[in-house]
Amino acid sequence: MFKIHKQELDWGGRPLTLETGKIARQAHGSVVATYGGTIVMATVVGERKANPAMDFFPLTVHYLERTYAAGRIPGGYFKREGKPTEKEVLTSRLIDRPIRPLFPSGYKNETQVICKVLSHDLENDPDVVAMIAASAALSISGMPFLGPLGAARVGYKDGEFLLNPKVSELEASSLDLIVAGTHEGVLMVESEAHELSEDIMLDAVMFGHDAYEPVLQAIKSLKDAVNPEMWALPDIDPREEDLIAQIETLVQDDLVEAYHEPKKALRADLISALKEKVIAALANDETSEHYIASLFKKAESDVMRKKTLQGRRIDGRDFTTVRPIECEVGLFPRAHGSALFTRGETQAMIFATLGTAQDVQTMDMLAGEHRESFMLHYNFPSYAVGEVRRLAPPGRREVGHGKLAWRALNPVFPKKDAFPYTVRVVSEITESNGSSSMATVCGTSLALMDAGVPLPRPVAGIAMGLIQGKDNFVVLSDIIGDEDHLGDMDFKVAGTDNGITSLQMDLKVTSITKDIMHTALNQAREGRFHILGKMKDAITHSRDNVKDHAPQMVTLQIKPDQIGEIIGPGGKVIREMCETTGAKIDIEETGKVTISAVGNDAIDAAKKRIAELTTRPDVGQIYKGKVAKLADFGAFVNFLGNSSGLVHISELSPQRVEKVQDILQVGDTAYVKVIGFEQRGKIRLSMKTVDQKTGEEIKAAAPDQ
Numbered sequence: 001m002f003k004i005h006k007q008e009l010d011w012g013g014r015p016l017t018l019e020t021g022k023i024a025r026q027a028h029g030s031v032v033a034t035y036g037g038t039i040v041m042a043t044v045v046g047e048r049k050a051n052p053a054m055d056f057f058p059l060t061v062h063y064l065e066r067t068y069a070a071g072r073i074p075g076g077y078f079k080r081e082g083k084p085t086e087k088e089v090l091t092s093r094l095i096d097r098p099i100r101p102l103f104p105s106g107y108k109n110e111t112q113v114i115c116k117v118l119s120h121d122l123e124n125d126p127d128v129v130a131m132i133a134a135s136a137a138l139s140i141s142g143m144p145f146l147g148p149l150g151a152a153r154v155g156y157k158d159g160e161f162l163l164n165p166k167v168s169e170l171e172a173s174s175l176d177l178i179v180a181g182t183h184e185g186v187l188m189v190e191s192e193a194h195e196l197s198e199d200i201m202l203d204a205v206m207f208g209h210d211a212y213e214p215v216l217q218a219i220k221s222l223k224d225a226v227n228p229e230m231w232a233l234p235d236i237d238p239r240e241e242d243l244i245a246q247i248e249t250l251v252q253d254d255l256v257e258a259y260h261e262p263k264k265a266l267r268a269d270l271i272s273a274l275k276e277k278v279i280a281a282l283a284n285d286e287t288s289e290h291y292i293a294s295l296f297k298k299a300e301s302d303v304m305r306k307k308t309l310q311g312r313r314i315d316g317r318d319f320t321t322v323r324p325i326e327c328e329v330g331l332f333p334r335a336h337g338s339a340l341f342t343r344g345e346t347q348a349m350i351f352a353t354l355g356t357a358q359d360v361q362t363m364d365m366l367a368g369e370h371r372e373s374f375m376l377h378y379n380f381p382s383y384a385v386g387e388v389r390r391l392a393p394p395g396r397r398e399v400g401h402g403k404l405a406w407r408a409l410n411p412v413f414p415k416k417d418a419f420p421y422t423v424r425v426v427s428e429i430t431e432s433n434g435s436s437s438m439a440t441v442c443g444t445s446l447a448l449m450d451a452g453v454p455l456p457r458p459v460a461g462i463a464m465g466l467i468q469g470k471d472n473f474v475v476l477s478d479i480i481g482d483e484d485h486l487g488d489m490d491f492k493v494a495g496t497d498n499g500i501t502s503l504q505m506d507l508k509v510t511s512i513t514k515d516i517m518h519t520a521l522n523q524a525r526e527g528r529f530h531i532l533g534k535m536k537d538a539i540t541h542s543r544d545n546v547k548d549h550a551p552q553m554v555t556l557q558i559k560p561d562q563i564g565e566i567i568g569p570g571g572k573v574i575r576e577m578c579e580t581t582g583a584k585i586d587i588e589e590t591g592k593v594t595i596s597a598v599g600n601d602a603i604d605a606a607k608k609r610i611a612e613l614t615t616r617p618d619v620g621q622i623y624k625g626k627v628a629k630l631a632d633f634g635a636f637v638n639f640l641g642n643s644s645g646l647v648h649i650s651e652l653s654p655q656r657v658e659k660v661q662d663i664l665q666v667g668d669t670a671y672v673k674v675i676g677f678e679q680r681g682k683i684r685l686s687m688k689t690v691d692q693k694t695g696e697e698i699k700a701a702a703p704d705q
Contacts, residue, residue, distance in 0.1 A: 005225040007218040011035070012152075012163040014124070016215065018136050018222050029141030031222070033133035035164075037121025039069075042133035043114050044141045050108040050234060055294050058110040059100055063091040063130055065366045069117045075364040087365060089399045091115075091127045095134050097506050098180040098188035102146040106234035111143065122367050123166040128153050131180060136219045142228040146510060148219035149187070150212030151180040154204045156196065161207045167367070177201075177503070179208035183216055185511025192407040195499035198521040206514060240295065243287070247278050247299045255303045262315035264345050264433045264481065265386060271300065301486045308467045309474060314482055315344075322462070322478040322527050327442075327538035329450040336550040337451025339538070341443035343531075344480065345433035350443035352451040354550045355422040356596040357586040373422045374413050378402035378440055384432040401437040402427070408441045408461055408494035408502035414454050420553055420594050421546075423453060434480040435463030441494045441502075442535060449539050452546040459501055460531040461494035464520045468509065475520045477527045488512075493524035497532055551584075554603055556593040562614045563587055565642050573613070573642075581605040612640050617674045617683060622690055622697060627668045635664050637672050637685060645683030647672060654688045663687075671695040 004021040017034040024030035029044035051058070065088055066081060067074050074081055084092070095115060103111075115130035128151050135149035155162035155173035162173060170176055177191035186209050193201065251274045258270035275296050283289045304314065313319070323344030332338045337352030361372045378401045382389035394402075405427065413423075425447060427440040438461030445458045465479035466489035476483055484490055488509045494502040505517075546552070558566070566587060567574050574585055583597040583606040595606045617623065617640055625639030634648040647670075652663045664670065671692055672685040689698050 005222060007222045009214055009218050011214060018218055020140060029137035031133050031136040033129050035129045036124040038124040038126050038129050039119040040126050040130045040133045041116050041118055042137040044137040046111040046143055047109045054108040057103055061092050061096040061113045063088050064116045070120045070366050089396050090403055093396055093400045094127060095131050098149055101508055101510060104144050107144055120366050132215055136222055139219050139223045140226040140228050142231050144231055144233050148216050149180055150215045152208040152212040153178050154208045161204060163211050177204050179205050181209055182511055185513055187507050187511060189503055189505040191503045193500050194411045195496055195501060197499050198525055201500050201503055202517055202521055243295050244299055247296055250278055250281060259304055259314050304486050305467050309469045319474055320477045320523055322530050325534040327446060327535050329446050329539050336547050337447040339443045339446035339450060341439050343439055345431055346436055346439050347431035348439040348443040349428045349430050350447040351426045352447040353424045356584045357594055358584060359422040375424045376402050376406040378427045380429045384429045404437050404504055405440040405444055408459055409444055411501045412455050419454055438463050438492055446538055449542040452543040454542045457496040458535055459494055459496055460528050462524050462527040464491040464524050465489055475523050477523055491520045495528060551596040551598055552603055553596040558591045558593055558614050560591045565613050577609050613642050615640055617643050619674050622671055622673045622695060625670055625672050627664050627666050630660050635660055637670055645685040647685045647687055651686040651688055
């Protein structure tokens, strides 16, 4: 019934299996990839005919996690997976980015890739497995895919690179890097690093490139075994070359002049007018406006690229100069930390907010719940580029850019023991003309330091571009939007003056060489150091204290067996304490108590109440208490929050007492002295040796001589 094809290899000390022919056979390509105990199924479906109205490649990639893969039931009320999680969004982007450049430029057929996690062994992350499965499914689909694509995860520990480290091994690794590409070279890099050097990062990329070579061979062997019927390549319109020549005749000189305009908005207006001129001259019944517009884009790209290779960038800079930078902090009085970072026509307004342990983000992930105390959210409104668009929830790009900035800051973010706050950073992009994500990195660093978050060193980021000619190439520092759109590479590097903390690379060509990456990394280092110098003009180090209107926070340590005394039955005691003092109180299983409030009065009141609840009474000590109950033989008095003892009728007063009610009533305040303990911990108290007005002990009169 099934015609199964399978490839197996030992990869990184674990078996990797690629299988097709058994599941999802109506998809154009379907592969189940197994690595260790993690299994991912990738399916590929495409339209046989292209949509002539498309001026882009309509590729969609979906990575899906289902909790059954880890033997769990989803949290929440509905017990069903809902909107994509952050992990699903980021992995979908991770797969999309390297496979998109591996389709011919004229291929406009709608294509959908779905990667679904079927089993997760909680040791091998499904993301790399999903990338390999997607590459294999595309390779056997018959589509004009210029792969196969390989991928690998690289760690770094004790001076050695690790191939596909397990989840537990990554905790001790100073690097988490994913690299993807073809046999010819690297296409995509995504990483978080603990201030590693450029040389180590480049070696890590090349280590990963070499490591995925056996995977490429396995995919090729699987494709040969399946022997798919290959789809026809998209036809090249015979009129294209002639039409591009006509476009260049009409507007080439004007295009060159337009690209001498450094201001983005004015340049866009000039180019838009030229495009309308070309459409009016060349569009007719046989040649659509849409088609002419797409050819104009090619002519526009050729002009920009030729001028850049000749040594002139759009805004007149040389290849290494960073645009003018302005940095400000503390702009908004009620924000716990704020910054405005402006680089050329790109601007990020950053807000940092400090919260308590009750504000942590709980994430329901495939491997279980995860609590995150450092959050970074990135927003990109349409006014930042002078456009009108409907407001919508954060899309994949916003989630991805926010996570990139988070990865850049996370390696230097203080540990919970050193800084117990929950921190949320929001980046509002107010202008954009190139690399707003790197502006977010710089602005976030400034805002955190303004908020008093003890960063050991500031972090800066820079985006690098590439223009490749037939015989040469140039690497561009601090690219603007047009250099990104019309260029060959978007290479983002973030780090401190000690080393790199994050590296992300995406290509629009099929690969680049090690020499190009080496040049880009070293050029980025110079740019990063320049930006760090400008940032120091605004703030040189983290403030010593948080702002007065930010939550103040102190920690106490109690014995774990005292936790119940603070919480009380059903949480009654801690709720009452929070309501009466106005403080927030968080208790960990270890007995660590964190008290937070705006203002020290509430903190002091909570500390006093906790001290009362956890202090053990000592013999001979005097305490202030309240009468809780009367009996014929004495009075029961509560003191030290949760301690209670008996004042026997003989200990009420130096004089004989007939009835307890003659001295005390329920609810009265009394000073009591601990005079001993009975069996089972019962406390004996006395009032007769204590001055009930002052609370001081009454000294016994000296005996007559």
